Amino acid sequence: MTASTPATPTTHTTAAAQATTTTPFTAAATDERLERVAAALKERNFDVEILDDASAARARVKDLIPAGSAVFTAASETLRLSGIDQDINAGGRYDSVKERGTAMDRATQMAEIWRMLACPDAVVGSVCAVTETGSLVAASASGSQLPAYAGAALRVVLVVGAQKVVPDLDTALRRVDEYCVPLEDERARQVYGVPSALNRLLVLNAEPRPGRVTVLLLREAIGF
Numbered sequence: 089m090t091a092s093t094p095a096t097p098t099t100h101t102t103a104a105a106q107a108t109t110t111t112p113f114t115a116a117a118t119d120e121r122l123e124r125v126a127a128a129l130k131e132r133n134f135d136v137e138i139l140d141d142a143s144a145a146r147a148r149v150k151d152l153i154p155a156g157s158a159v160f161t162a163a164s165e166t167l168r169l170s171g172i173d174q175d176i177n178a179g180g181r182y183d184s185v186k187e188r189g190t191a192m193d194r195a196t197q198m199a200e201i202w203r204m205l206a207c208p209d210a211v212v213g214s215v216c217a218v219t220e221t222g223s224l225v226a227a228s229a230s231g232s233q234l235p236a237y238a239g240a241a242l243r244v245v246l247v248v249g250a251q252k253v254v255p256d257l258d259t260a261l262r263r264v265d266e267y268c269v270p271l272e273d274e275r276a277r278q279v280y281g282v283p284s285a286l287n288r289l290l291v292l293n294a295e296p297r298p299g300r301v302t303v304l305l306l307r308e309a310i311g312f
Contacts, residue, residue, distance in 0.1 A: 113267040116250035116309045121220065125253055126305060128222030132294035135302040142170035145247045145304045149175070152245055152302055153182070153210045160185035160205055162213030162233035165275070166247050166311030176212060183209075206235035210243035214311055215292075216268045217252050217260035224248075224292040224303070225260040227268060229276070231288040238290060244301040251309035257291065264289070271312045 117125070119138075126136040139145050149172055153159060159182040167173040177184040185208045189201045213233050217225040224246065228234055237244060254260045269286050276284035295301045 113254075113263045114251050114309065116307065117253035119307070121253055122250060122305055122307065124220050125218055125222070126303075128220060129218070129224075129303055132222045133298045133301075134222070134224075134292075134295050135299060136305055137302065138305050138307065141306060141308045142166070142172075142247070142310050145306060146170050146172050146175065148304055149212060149245055149247070150181070153212070153243065155181050156183065157209040157243075158183040158185055158204075160208040160211045160233070160236060160241070162211060162237075164214040164247075164311060166214040166249060167212065169310055170247065172212060172247065202232075205232050206240045208236060208241050210245065211236035211241040212245045212247070213237070214247050214249075215252065216264045217254050218248050218303070218305070219257055219260050220253065220255050221257070222293075223257055223260065225257070225264060226290045226292070227264045227286055228288045228290075229272075229284045229286070234288060234290045237292065239296075242300070245304065246301065247304045247306065249306050249308065249310040252311075261289075268312055 122138050126138055129136045137148065139148060159176050161167055161173050161176050161184075164173070176182050177186050185204050189204055192201055194201065211233060213226075215224045215226045219225075226234060226237055237246075252263070254263055265286065269284070273284040276282060292301070
């Protein structure tokens with residue numbers, strides 16, 4: 089999710105600390121559950137790899153995305169904590185779409201910026217939840233990552249911590265609303281000085297182009 093001032097007052101009054109202690113959304117899934125999720129995703133044309141930890145995902149991203157590619161990194165605590173965001177945007181290996189966009193004039197070049205974000209060679213990010221039935225749920229305030237996730241990017245790599253596994257779509261939406269939004273709002277206020285909001289939701293139920301989306305499903309919990 090990314091920061092944005094909500095058009096209407098937010099209804100999420102639960103503090104992030106309270107959300108952490110009162111919801112079951114922080115425990116890492118067992119290997120059995122991860123295997124079940126991986127099987128369900130594969131049935132829906134997502135490529136899936138189960139990896140031990142974020143360090144393994146960091147190395148795997150370099151294998152999956154060729155050097156020189158134009159890569160957009162969605163705002164993600166998983167990417168930040170793992171070092172993947174730094175690798176892509178400051179490592180010199182890739183053409184960082186985020187860095188290019190930051191240097192452009194938002195008053196006169198906003199349409200061009202959105203086209204860059206929507207149609208990179210690759211987008212790397214995460215999701216708020218993955219279901220045991222094979223759906224991926226992403227939430228956003230600005231929507232900047234969603235066109236690329238949905239189909240515009242040539243390549244999608246999603247790094248997903250084991251605590252994001254939920255039984256079904258109803259639980260996934262509850263995880264977004266009760267757990268992710270309060271934490272993202274707290275982060276946005278600290279980093280950007282503005283609140284976040286649940287303005288847009290994307291549910292990926294299947295991938296029409298086999299090989300486009302790779303889910304790196306981790307055995308460890310990371311991000312939120």
